[in-house]
Amino acid sequence: MQSTFAVLAEPNRRAILGFLASAEQSVGAIERHLRMPQPTVSKHLRVLRDAGFVEATVDAQRRLYRLRPGRLQELDTWLAQFRRFWSARVDLLERHLDRMRPEAKGRKGKRKK
Amino acid sequence: MQSTFAVLAEPNRRAILGFLASAEQSVGAIERHLRMPQPTVSKHLRVLRDAGFVEATVDAQRRLYRLRPGRLQELDTWLAQFRRFWSARVDLLERHLDRMRPEAKGRKGKRKK
DNA sequence: ACTATATATGCCTTGACGGGTATATTCTTC
DNA sequence: GAAGAATATACCCGTCAAGGCATATATAGT
Numbered sequence: 001m002q003s004t005f006a007v008l009a010e011p012n013r014r015a016i017l018g019f020l021a022s023a024e025q026s027v028g029a030i031e032r033h034l035r036m037p038q039p040t041v042s043k044h045l046r047v048l049r050d051a052g053f054v055e056a057t058v059d060a061q062r063r064l065y066r067l068r069p070g071r072l073q074e075l076d077t078w079l080a081q082f083r084r085f086w087s088a089r090v091d092l093l094e095r096h097l098d099r100m101r102p103e104a105k106g107r108k109g110k111r112k113k
Numbered sequence: 114m115q116s117t118f119a120v121l122a123e124p125n126r127r128a129i130l131g132f133l134a135s136a137e138q139s140v141g142a143i144e145r146h147l148r149m150p151q152p153t154v155s156k157h158l159r160v161l162r163d164a165g166f167v168e169a170t171v172d173a174q175r176r177l178y179r180l181r182p183g184r185l186q187e188l189d190t191w192l193a194q195f196r197r198f199w200s201a202r203v204d205l206l207e208r209h210l211d212r213m214r215p216e217a218k219g220r221k222g223k224r225k226k
Numbered sequence: 227a228c229t230a231t232a233t234a235t236g237c238c239t240t241g242a243c244g245g246g247t248a249t250a251t252t253c254t255t256c
Numbered sequence: 257g258a259a260g261a262a263t264a265t266a267c268c269c270g271t272c273a274a275g276g277c278a279t280a281t282a283t284a285g286t
Contacts (some may be wrong), residue, residue: 003122005122009116009119009121009122011116012274019194021198024173027233027234028232030136037277039277039278040274041233043234044274047273058230058282060283061284067195067198069195073199077191079185081131081134085134119243125244128232140263141261143254150247151262151264152246152265153244155263157244173252174254174262175261209232
């Protein structure tokens with residue numbers, strides 16, 4: 001199984017997830033909406049399903065795919081460690097980090113670049 | 114330039130970003146902390162820098178790398194479209210989505226799988 | 227049973243990416 | 257200016273993933 005990011009690295013897969021964010025969709029609906037060949041859609045859905053990003057139910061010959069938010073929530077969790085860099089109180093933190101820089105720099109000015 | 118996700122797909126790069134979340138670091142510090150060969154570190158830093166995830170300043174022969182939160186913030190923004198799937202009030206939304214499913218299914222039960 | 231529709235899978239080729247090693251570059255110190 | 261430290265880059269190679277196309281599978285309708 002691939003990593004969350006590896007799966008999301010593929011633009012078509014992100015497009016599919018974005019589309020599924022509106023409502024569950026059949027393979028054909030995705031194919032038409034995103035203008036991609038059917039085998040391509042099926043293959044990407046396979047990856048997404050194996051990775052736990054989507055799930056499918058059978059509807060006659062159709063398969064209806066819908067989001068499973070778990071993996072995206074993981075991503076949200078991973079991001080948490082960086083949020084402080086852009087969410088309020090950033091100034092204080094950054095000043096703090098600046099102070100943590102190795103002080104071993106009693107150097108004179110470098111010229112270029 | 115690569116996509117945000119393509120860059121983050123590499124585990125070593127995520128590790129570097131995670132390390133830089135604590136404080137800015139020199140290449141050597143990263144090399145030792147993450148136990149990876151120096152060329153590997155430099156190459157990943159190159160990718161991260163080109164993609165705008167980090168920036169560097171010169172300190173004698175050293176380069177001090179630090180986070181640039183912009184790209185991660187983009188990621189946060191992208192995630193926003195999915196948050197409703199796991200943050201409060203999810204029940205209501207899901208019920209709503211269920212109602213949006215194509216009603217063209219007056220089918221009898223399928224047996225297996 | 228046959229045909230049409232919807233979806234999945236297999237094969238093949240191609241291109242991008244990461245690791246490893248060697249080497250180049252930059253700056254400092256003596 | 258020669259040597260050493262810190263970092264960057266070039267090259268080669270193996271791997272892996274994505275697209276294109278053909279084909280297989282499943283289900284419905286007649």
